[in-house]
Each structure stands twice: as structure tokens, then as C-alpha cells.
Amino acid sequence: MIKVGVIGVGTVGASVIKILHDNAEMISARAGTQIRVTRGVVRDLGKKRDFDIPLSDNPMDVINDPDIDIVVELMGGIEEPFKIVKAALVQGKAVVTANKAMLAYHRYELQELAGNIAFEYEASVAGGIPIINALRDGLSANHIESIKGIMNGTCNYILTKMMDEGADFEPTLKEAQELGYAEADPAFDIGGFDAAHKLLILASIAYDIDAKPEDILIEGIEHVTQDDISFAKEFGYVIKLLTIAKKTGDEVELRVHAALVKKTEMIAKIDGVMNGVSVIGDMVGETLYYGPGAGGDATASAVVANIIDIARSGKRSPMLGFQTSLEKDLKLKSKDEIISKYYLRMGVEDKPGVLSAVTKMFADHNISIETMLQRPCANGNANLLFSTHEAVEKNIQGIIKELSAASYTKSTPTMIRIEA
Ligand code: NAP
Ligand code: HSE
Numbered sequence: 027m028i029k030v031g032v033i034g035v036g037t038v039g040a041s042v043i044k045i046l047h048d049n050a051e052m053i054s055a056r057a058g059t060q061i062r063v064t065r066g067v068v069r070d071l072g073k074k075r076d077f078d079i080p081l082s083d084n085p086m087d088v089i090n091d092p093d094i095d096i097v098v099e100l101m102g103g104i105e106e107p108f109k110i111v112k113a114a115l116v117q118g119k120a121v122v123t124a125n126k127a128m129l130a131y132h133r134y135e136l137q138e139l140a141g142n143i144a145f146e147y148e149a150s151v152a153g154g155i156p157i158i159n160a161l162r163d164g165l166s167a168n169h170i171e172s173i174k175g176i177m178n179g180t181c182n183y184i185l186t187k188m189m190d191e192g193a194d195f196e197p198t199l200k201e202a203q204e205l206g207y208a209e210a211d212p213a214f215d216i217g218g219f220d221a222a223h224k225l226l227i228l229a230s231i232a233y234d235i236d237a238k239p240e241d242i243l244i245e246g247i248e249h250v251t252q253d254d255i256s257f258a259k260e261f262g263y264v265i266k267l268l269t270i271a272k273k274t275g276d277e278v279e280l281r282v283h284a285a286l287v288k289k290t291e292m293i294a295k296i297d298g299v300m301n302g303v304s305v306i307g308d309m310v311g312e313t314l315y316y317g318p319g320a321g322g323d324a325t326a327s328a329v330v331a332n333i334i335d336i337a338r339s340g341k342r343s344p345m346l347g348f349q350t351s352l353e354k355d356l357k358l359k360s361k362d363e364i365i366s367k368y369y370l371r372m373g374v375e376d377k378p379g380v381l382s383a384v385t386k387m388f389a390d391h392n393i394s395i396e397t398m399l400q401r402p403c404a405n406g407n408a409n410l411l412f413s414t415h416e417a418v419e420k421n422i423q424g425i426i427k428e429l430s431a432a433s434y435t436k437s438t439p440t441m442i443r444i445e446a
């Protein structure tokens with residue numbers, strides 16, 4: 027029998043216990059042994075729970091229990107779980123985690139520490155979709171050309187409801203929290219950081235890029251308004267939070283941001299809490315993965331799969347899928363040099379000369395306008411909405427700075443990238 031200790035028995039942890047109980051017979055058949063959760067750790071021992079396992083509020087009770095084979099970390103956070111997981115590895119215990127924030131900062135140290143000890147983290151990216159398995163194992167014969175997708179269920183849920191139902195941001199975020207999709211601090215979701223954590227994990231497996239969140243372009247969806255949505259609809263787009271890794275020559279760009287996506291694209295049809303990831307390998311071509319990206323049962327499905335795998339095979343290494351440096355000459359592309367098409371919205375005074383001053387500024391920054399809309403609004407002002415041909419990020423940032431300072435500008439310009 028394999029004994030499991032679960033540190034953090036909240037949304038995902040409780041589902042792990044439920045799945046191991048409800049599907050016990052089938053899981054034993056697959057694992058070749060029984061799997062039992064013998065201890066759980068929570069913060070608040072006074073809270074009413076729907077499961078019946080011995081609970082403590084001290085993670086070391088699991089780490090120091092000599093009978094426990096696998097430590098499952100589902101408490102969230104960065105430094106505290108890192109200490110706990112390190113202690114588990116030092117004791118020689120296998121580890122399963124869904125904690126992408128911890129991995130975004132500490133995955134290389136953990137790979138080093140884990141050595142031959144099993145360390146699995148399938149649920150950390152795209153919830154129930156087995157994308158780690160696909161990228162690390164199924165596609166290991168390929169140079170990875172790009173990874174592009176929707177990897178945050180909370181943002182996709184909010185954006186879908188804003189697009190389809192005209193819903194407001196705040197109550198829709200609250201719904202996502204009630205459904206168990208959001209992080210303990212939902213700023214990680216809506217600010218794009220959670221998706222960035224996932225991107226960094228995938229970028230390590232695909233390219234061995236040891237970057238931190240601070241090194242890459244991360245923007246969220248907080249600034250998306252119904253004005254942007256109506257522009258998107260008018261021009262045949264939807265708005266999605268995209269997560270992108272793209273290799274060009276010896277550079278890899280990594281970015282997370284809201285994007286206008288043509289509604290005929292496959293990715294545009296991924297709605298609600300669903301996630302979708304496209305991975306292009308040099309030999310296989312494009313492969314696509316789709317499924318629920320958040321929620322207790324969907325995420326726990328991936329956690330339990332890792333537990334079964336460890337029970338079957340004992341160990342599996344290396345954690346990130348490479349033994350020696352993968353692609354030695356690859357480096358991270360500077361955020362300033364990223365090339366995209368852009369959409370810009372700004373409020374300006376509605377008076378002679380303003381439009382020509384704005385369009386001149388585009389020309390001065392070497393940005394070519396593709397479409398333009400002017401909408402009158404209250405107080406003698408107008409909303410200007412532009413889409414551009416491909417432009418360099420630093421030029422767009424330059425024009426946003428200059429437009430923000432212009433005397434005729436009445437609301438700070440908002441920018442959304444356009445991804446075909
Ligand atoms: P959650 O519902 O907030 O559960 C966290 C659990 O950890 C709770 O049981 C909490 O105790 C316990 N805990 C927190 N801090 C603790 C501490 N210092 N000592 C002891 N126990 C502590 O979170 P969740 O949604 O299950 O997420 C857990 C992890 O999975 C996170 O890393 C998250 O990013 C990741 N994840 C979540 C999802 C999802 O859809 N929810 C999907 C993929 C990955 P109490 O119950 O007493 O509060
Ligand atoms: N908060 C995350 C999301 C959970 O909404 O995608 C899944 O990683």
C-alpha cells in the first residue's frame with residue numbers, strides 16, 4: 027500500500043481525497059497497489075470538512091511521518107511550501123504539487139534537489155489537461171517551435187461572460203472564486219501572473235529557459251472594458267488572455283497578455299473555465315490540447331494521475347525532462363523587441379487638429395494604422411480606437427507614453443495586442 031499525506035486540503039485537496047476514495051478500486055488496478063491518504067494538513071482545524079482523515083495544522087507532521095511515501099502539496103504560496111517540499115525531498119519522500127507559483131520561482135532548485143526522487147506537477151499547468159506529460163514525454167523528440175494558449179480558467183471565465191452576456195468584471199470574478207477557480211489572491215489570476223507562472227514551467231520543459239516572472243512580459247485583463255469588447259465584436263474578434271512562448275532563431279519570447287483573436291480561430295472558441303494549448307514541434311507539427319483549466323475535481327484528476335504514476339513506477343526523473351542543458355544558445359528575447367499588431371483606445375478632446383496630431387504621432391513612432399474608429403462621448407470628448415499593422419513593442423510603449431502626456435488626451439490610452 028502507498029500512503030499519502032496531503033498538505034492543504036482545500037478545493038483541490040478535498041477533491042483528491044474524494045477521487046482516491048470514490049475510484050479506489052479502479053485506481054488500485056491501475057497503480058497495482060492500494061493508495062490511501064493517511065494524514066491531511068489544514069490551517070484552520072475548527073473548519074467543518076466533508077472528509078474524514080486525521081488532520082493537523084503542522085505540515086511537519088506529514089514530513090516526519092515515516093509511513094508516508096508521497097507528500098502532496100496543495101496549500102499554495104511560494105516560500106512556505108518551498109521549505110516544506112524541500113524538507114520532504116530531504117526525507118526521500120516523493121512529491122506531487124499543483125503549485126505553479128512555487129515552481130515559477132524554484133523549479134530549477136527543486137529539480138536539483140529531487141535528483142532521482144519522483145517530483146510531479148501535472149496539475150500546475152492547465153488544470154485537468156495533461157500538458158506536462160504531453161510536452162515532457164509525448165513530444166520529447168521535437169524542437170518546440172511555439173506554445174500558445176489559454177491557461178487561466180478564471181480569466182477565460184470572466185472574459186467569456188463579458189463578451190457573451192455583457193457581464194460586469196467584479197461580480198463575474200466573484201462567481202469564479204465561488205466555483206473554486208481563482209487563486210487564494212485572485213490578483214494572480216486577473217493580473218496575468220498565474221498564467222505567467224504556468225508559461226515559465228512550460229518554457230523550462232520546452233527550452234530550458236530559467237527565467238523568473240519579473241523577466242517576462244505580463245499583463246492581465248483588469249483594463250478590458252465593454253468599449254474594447256464592442257470594438258472586438260465590430261471587427262470580428264474575441265478577447266482572450268493569451269500565454270505565448272515562441273522561438274525565433276536563437277531567441278525565445280515569453281509573454282502573457284490580453285489579446286484580440288479572430289473569432290474564426292480555434293482558440294477563440296475556448297470558452298468559460300476551459301483551457302486550450304497549441305504546441306508546435308518541428309517534427310510533429312501542431313498538436314492541440316483542450317480541457318477544464320481549473321476547479322477542484324479537474325485539477326485533482328491530474329494530481330491523482332501523478333500519485334498513480336509514482337505508485338506504479340516508484341521514481342521518474344528528471345523533473346523538468348532533461349539531463350543536460352537542452353538548447354545551450356537559446357536566450358530570452360527582450361520584452362521591448364516583441365513584434366505584434368496592436369489595438370489602442372484613448373479618450374481625446376473632440377476638436378479640430380486632434381486626430382491629425384494623433385495620427386502624426388503614429389507615423390513618428392514608425393507605427394502603421396490598419397483601422398480607425400471615432401466615437402463621440404460625453405463632455406465634448408471622443409473615443410479613438412485604432413488597430414495597427416505589425417509594430418515593435420518599444421514603439422508602442424513610446425506612443426502610449428507620449429499620448430498619455432498630450433494636452434488633448436482625456437483618458438489614459440489602453441492597448442490590447444492583436445494575435446491572428
Ligand atoms: P485552497 O482552497 O485555498 O486550499 C488551500 C488549503 O491549504 C486549505 O486547506 C488551507 O487550510 C491549507 N493551508 C493554506 N496555508 C496553510 C498553512 N500555512 N498551513 C497549513 N495549511 C494551510 O486552494 P486550492 O484552490 O485548493 O489550491 C491549492 C493549490 O493548487 C494552489 O497552489 C493552487 O495554485 C493550485 N491549483 C489550484 C487550482 C484550482 O482550480 N483551484 C488549479 C490548479 C492548481 P484551510 O482549509 O484551513 O484554510
Ligand atoms: N486560478 C487558476 C485558474 C487555477 O483560474 O486557471 C488553475 O491553475
